[in-house]
Amino acid sequence: MQLTVYLAGQIHDDWRKEVEAKSEEKGLSLTFVGPQTNHDRSDNIGEDILGKQPGNFYKDDAASAINNLRTQVLMKKSDIVIALFGDKYKQWNTAMDASTAITLNIPTIIVRPESHIHPLKELSNKANVTVETIDQAIDVIGYIFE
Amino acid sequence: MQLTVYLAGQIHDDWRKEVEAKSEEKGLSLTFVGPQTNHDRSDNIGEDILGKQPGNFYKDDAASAINNLRTQVLMKKSDIVIALFGDKYKQWNTAMDASTAITLNIPTIIVRPESHIHPLKELSNKANVTVETIDQAIDVIGYIFE
Amino acid sequence: MQLTVYLAGQIHDDWRKEVEAKSEEKGLSLTFVGPQTNHDRSDNIGEDILGKQPGNFYKDDAASAINNLRTQVLMKKSDIVIALFGDKYKQWNTAMDASTAITLNIPTIIVRPESHIHPLKELSNKANVTVETIDQAIDVIGYIFE
Amino acid sequence: MQLTVYLAGQIHDDWRKEVEAKSEEKGLSLTFVGPQTNHDRSDNIGEDILGKQPGNFYKDDAASAINNLRTQVLMKKSDIVIALFGDKYKQWNTAMDASTAITLNIPTIIVRPESHIHPLKELSNKANVTVETIDQAIDVIGYIFE
Amino acid sequence: MQLTVYLAGQIHDDWRKEVEAKSEEKGLSLTFVGPQTNHDRSDNIGEDILGKQPGNFYKDDAASAINNLRTQVLMKKSDIVIALFGDKYKQWNTAMDASTAITLNIPTIIVRPESHIHPLKELSNKANVTVETIDQAIDVIGYIFE
């Protein structure tokens, strides 16, 4: 059995590589998909494709449409979503992706530091499982294969 | 025609009363529902009903289950969701509620200050309409009745 | 039994008033809803609410978001859609609304002149009933009450 | 990852071949499906299979049923829809296919010339992304594979 | 509590009046809807509204579109479907309506004579309840109100 996992969350550090490395170590048959992790490319994709926009609002609007199409295509192909909330950043996209996945009945694991327990309590309650580390998230998925 | 509007967003100031007052001024036939706006009651509802929990994590978990049940009952009765993001707070619940509403095909209006254009760009793109003030949100709903 | 009918189609003449008058004549218990029929208001609603936009593309984009929200709210409350294609105009909105209604399993009646038989053949085939005059559309709805 | 793309739109020129050539150039793993592009075959398919019909209306009705079955089978197998509106023709089928795809939650890219911005504004607003050239549409899909 | 019941089945005798009379006798709060029971009107409705068609096939096709629209509108408003199979006639419409209702998750009661046990066994197995008389069907609905 091969499972596809969408990795929602911040694109500011290498956590996706860590997930992939640890899952490979454990020999799990997983395919990983996720958002564009090159931050500049993600912010500029609207202008990269559609050309110069008349201001930041319009540049953002153009980029977000294309990022959303990407996410929609990939999430529909996923069996599980891992949504990681880091210590920094607003990360509303992560909350949005997790909530979409849960509403679409895609099993969802939230990873968040202890400091975020309170502000994320309602989302955690709706998710299937909430953990604090990437290792724990991999353990949850590994358990499916036992 | 009577429409029901769920008011998602922060519970730290009186914005819901402002929405209600302005909509009444305009003579719109609207019923408003929303989360528990007494902050302490919202945070303590788990222990208020289920009794003392063994620590903050468990207190939060108990409260969030009851808050989520409330939101689910009320959102299913709503024709429109207004989701307001203020200048402060993480407001992951607002992102979660807006995303749930959009995925459930409930028309959704986002209200956010100019400073949030960038971090909210993907969510704005998925919402029906994004505006900057409560007056504008009321105008959008008023337009349905024209 | 009271039925709600969404009247999709051009906003350039008085056909909606004709529908309402004829249905009243026949004593049918119908409530009619539909798009904004003041053409200027419909085109300008984005700038009316959100303020001046940087060019026509952006003006149109702002208006369409609000028009789409209006349509979504009203179509979800409708039991039947009548979609009228006149002799003039591209009327892609009419095709879009009819197709949305059919996909959402809302019974749909298309009214179109004989000259449009060929270009509308696939849409007609997906709709429940296709007729050539408003009188015929009213007759179809009247038949439900017999 | 292999994605299937339905190419909705006019069948009067070679734009589908252009899409396929450019996507192959970029090395994207895409399978393309779409309507019957032999115009005569598409118009006559009803009589080709069911025999002579009593007039043009009935000939069109027979053809459209079979064309719609084809589209329904192929669209259900697609991950993305590209809907191209050219300068000419009414293209109500394109509007119908785009609207069906959007309602069914299939990510949709609209390609349309600048001259169509205004009449297509509501449909563009509902689609995921709107661009002006085939190259841009391919770029959007290419971005998913980055 | 008021329930709406769609009465699917043959239109050749007065069984619907019997259902209504018996339910009134028992004081059940039921609203009944169903197909056009004037057989000629049902067969001719296509030509009555659309005018003369070029042959029986086309006359039937026109009538059936309008009859199906009627059924779709009314069945969507129903809480329960009673589908009666009499001794005579093919009654494929009854099988079609019962199967549609079951697939749409509308609780369905089949009434059929003992002689039809064998040919209707798969449909009976999918329906909620199968009985032999109208009195029994009314008893089943009466039980909901106890």
Add this chain to the structure above:
Amino acid sequence: MQLTVYLAGQIHDDWRKEVEAKSEEKGLSLTFVGPQTNHDRSDNIGEDILGKQPGNFYKDDAASAINNLRTQVLMKKSDIVIALFGDKYKQWNTAMDASTAITLNIPTIIVRPESHIHPLKELSNKANVTVETIDQAIDVIGYIFE
């Protein structure tokens, strides 16, 4: 706002009357529905309507079809489900009803004694809220009206 509550669970004591009395005391606008609480009537309803069956298996099968139709009609009209597990009886029906409600996205409250924590842990985890007493369940619903 008026809410309808389905009371799933054992039919061996008066707990439903307790729920109704307590909710009335609190002035909550609730309508209660639920299964047939006359145990003999519930077990015999198949034979009461369809006549003598050839053994207990067939008697049970006939009764259950009618009980399931009743539950399906009433649950579709409910905004909330309360599922009570008592100390005695297997109560597979209660587990079935709760699981159906949760899968259909109807907000669900489980009431169960402390002794059932372990065997009900997976169902509790899927429900919105789990409490130990009827008073607590009423408090949860009362909170929606605050």
Add this chain to the structure above:
Amino acid sequence: MQLTVYLAGQIHDDWRKEVEAKSEEKGLSLTFVGPQTNHDRSDNIGEDILGKQPGNFYKDDAASAINNLRTQVLMKKSDIVIALFGDKYKQWNTAMDASTAITLNIPTIIVRPESHIHPLKELSNKANVTVETIDQAIDVIGYIFE
């Protein structure tokens, strides 16, 4: 592209073999599934597995449950349904299967003799395409591959 086709309809002659032979001749990539075509096996499958039942009604009920499970598993794996109505037999199962497929949005082709035009008119109108011969049904599917 490989398509799976469910062949609904009578099990009294060899029409399924004819479909398979003709589709192979044309080189179409089709997998065929369908009901148990050994009539005795189909009628007896309940008693074959569950043992002797107390009369014909119960024998039929046991068989139909297993036949329905088979159909449900196979139809969920199908891209297209062909439903053939022959000259003889009541064939309510064929009407039931076609109606289920249409309601589940599976493209459906009806094959029926000219003599059945009138009694099947409503079902034909809901199906995608209606033809009179097996050759025509194969032609319709062949057209998808052109």
Add this chain to the structure above:
Amino acid sequence: MQLTVYLAGQIHDDWRKEVEAKSEEKGLSLTFVGPQTNHDRSDNIGEDILGKQPGNFYKDDAASAINNLRTQVLMKKSDIVIALFGDKYKQWNTAMDASTAITLNIPTIIVRPESHIHPLKELSNKANVTVETIDQAIDVIGYIFE
């Protein structure tokens, strides 16, 4: 054709191995999935991954979240569910899983001893097929391949 079967039910004996052995004997192309059958691992999985919890209630809550995620991932990949109720244990999980599968339109076979006919009658009535032995369940699945 390869089918995937989820084996819901008690994890206290070797019945799953019996199912697999018998299905292999018959040469059926089946893949089996199911819950964690190591009872201790299943009960402790919450603490194994998340660490020590403050009491049994919390230990159970943590384990059930992970067990439910596992079930949700695997059931979504299944074509058929077999739910076995043994003589002992409350087995509310089995009732929950069967009810979820039925509500999600996954064909479901219940295996239960004669002694459970009465308490399981409503669930049996909703399932596709109910049998008394594992051999019979395998026979039902084997019949799909005939």
